[in-house]
Amino acid sequence: MSVTLCHLLRARASVEPEREAMALSGVGALPFGVWEKRSDAVAAGLLGQGVTPGERIGLVFGNGDWLEYAVAFLGVLKARAVAVPLSDQLAEADVDAMLRHCGATRVLRPGALPSAEGTPELPHPGDAAQILYTSGTTGRPKGVLATHANLAHGWGGRRRPFAHSRHLAHAFPIGTNAGQWMLANAIGAHPTVVTLGRFTPGRFARLIEQYRAGTVFLVPTMAIEMLAAGAHTRHDLSGVLLLGSAAAPLPAKVAAELTVAFPKATIANYYTSTEAAPAQTVMLYDAGRPSSVGRPASGGAVRITGPDGAPVPTGETGEVWMRSPTASRTYFGDAGATGETFRDGWVRMGDLGRIDDDGYLYLVDRESDVIKSGAHKVSTLHVEEAVYQHPGVVEAAAFGVAHPALGKAVAIAVVGSVDHTELRAFLSGRLAPHEQPYRLVTLDSLPRNHGGKVDKRTLREAVR
Template identity: 75%
Template sequence: MSMTLPGLLRKRAATDPGQVAMTVHGSGSLTFGEWERRSSGTARALRGRGIGRGDRVGLVFGNGDWLDYAVAFLGVIRAGAVAVPLSDRLAGVDVDAMLAHCGATAVLRPGELPYAEGGEDLEPVAPGDPAQILYTSGTTGRPKGVAATHANLAYGCGGRRRPFTHSRHLAHAFPVGTNAGQWMLVNAVDAHPEVVTLPRFTPGRFAALIEHYRAGTVFVVPAMAIEMLAAGVQARHDLSSVLLLGSAAAPLPARVAGDLSAAFPNATITNYYTSTEAAPAQTVMIYDPERPSSVGRPLSGGAVRIAAADGGALPPGTTGEVWMRSPAATRAYYGDEAATGEVFRGGWVRMGDLGYLDGDGYLYLVDRESDVIKSGAYKVSTIHVEEAVHRHPGVVEAAAFGVPHPTLGKAVAVAVVGSVPHEELRIFLKDLLAPHELPLRLITLDALPRNHGGKVDKRSLREVAS
């Protein structure tokens, strides 16, 4: 049966009103009863302002604002409107551009949530109604809004056996405004454990959070895992409560997975592979020393195939384009039919990665099709960075590319042609780029290397920067 998140929250509030759904350590908690009451009041207030079905509402929140964000998100979609989650870490110009692109009619921020008491219950939303637009940097260099329905967001929810029943607490540090963060929001509505997080991630603070709550389930991105291992948190904190440690947002390096197994002695180490476009389709890989670099096999009715450029299926062991089939209603790019047609086809989603399947159906990633830089929990568009750099009058040409980083996986580097001092350029970019988009390395060249087609040769740039 198709479900919606407002419907699921209403049921949990009716059966477990006093149970805590979500906690931000040091800031407070939110019970299911409070979540239902506050989000319902927000929905009524929005309806009172004339905001309803299909209207887009921007939600600009930080990681310390998860409780207000949870209320705002459920309130917006309960009103029949479409929630547009945006992190407050984004550059202001980007937030404005995304709000303009989706035609947002209102913006909600922490401490500014509307509320209206009483009145008749709102008309319920339908599973096929639009519910969310989540922006992600695409290969074209400009953020694309990925639209999802209520049925897509709530797929697999509402079953008799709730997810992660082995845990009383689920700990994570995912940012607001990311696909991984939205997954944790859904878990807070539907899963068994109380979801706990913290305003700002540091290795020690997160390890202390796990120890304090005796969390049985923990989710990280590889960069967080690497930082925790490098800090040696396992020597100072009791992590024995963790039975499942999941890594998402980027492939987990095999060496890191092995080290995590030692640091979390009772945990099953699991890697999740998906994308904002493909969710809830995913592959899951329980760490296996025999297949250390695989990202696993699809679950719950999904599927993976490897295709040639013409769309034809390729045999096991052959590298090609990775496509995933969603078991739920597929997503789409908001306001971009051409891009939707290129990525979403007949229930299949083009992942933008190159990879291959082995004889047992395990997926291995080979490379990214584009130059998008995966830095920690974020994807950084090189074209977007280049556009910002080019706005400085002293820059003649610029090219952004990824360089290895010990904790983030990749970091941003920029090669510049021009006379601008590096420190001056860094100060200039602070108002144009989000923190994770700022270049870690700047190099000045007399000219950018180019291939025979006239395009910048970024492989040569990486060699220069190494």
């Protein structure tokens, strides 16, 4: 079906104008009819200011502005401009750099949306729709350009996703791929999407309890914080039937603990990237495959290749590539990086992994995170999985630091009440000699970007 999110919103508003598409805790709700009318007004206002097709428009909003952001985003799309979502939690210098990079001609912020009368002509599926910047954890953030066909792929069918739920709760930030996925859910899925302005374990648990949310999405760090705080013991979360984790690998120990904290829920781990979406793999938690990120879903595909691009045999480690089931994304203004990452519908994920005989994908590490220690290559994900097994560890991150003889060696940062000598002894039987920590440090919290991913560059700079 050749549609756009704009067409989908217009269709739902005509049939269910009073139904709430989205709700923000403590603020209010956004019915489909209101969303359609207000976004039309924003589009008409932009067109009245002379906005032309393809013009880039920055949207700088915070998580407390989700409802107004949803209006602004659809308004920009309806004006046939290109939306550039950015979190107000980014440093001002970073926001300015991204706006300069994409050539944004204007910026929309909360409380200052243009408005006029009119019903704009909706965009075409092949038109450019969105530029989303990557987290930059492995280098300079890149602007990922998506068309309307890419954003709307899979929506508009007869059956709406998550039909088991009246409400879907999440705490993803604006300006992330996961956050944009929730925005699409608000338009195309069955439940009302509910969120909150600022995540804390208690607030999020109260949100889930208040709405009896049947579907919940979070990032692993949020799951870890909720488990550590015991939020599931103080709130009734028994209505959750599906708990999805996205944006980063979900440690096996954490996944197992979630099955206890949410006894009625299926625990699902979603693996994709800003570049690869909507392609993804999905893994329903299986104690027999605790560290797998699943098999391809949504019509996509996965392959493992060597450095030369040729497929490697099943079970061997290589570069992970994912094929998009629709129009592929691309990097804006960076032909060199586009050629390295996007090839014939396939997207290079920047991860190393392997596929087993049943087609399940296992990640070995980010290519940039692999520690080359002497003659060995150490997977930080493997080290972290071992560290998480210690009952005193709440969070863990492994990364490489300089070593006088080996070049690089393993460093581990942990959050939790664990003695370093005890942890070294615990790891001695679980990790090979070259995987043992050269440096150990305990922190109050791990540094993360606004999307919830551990910032290992910051860790390397802090632990020398």
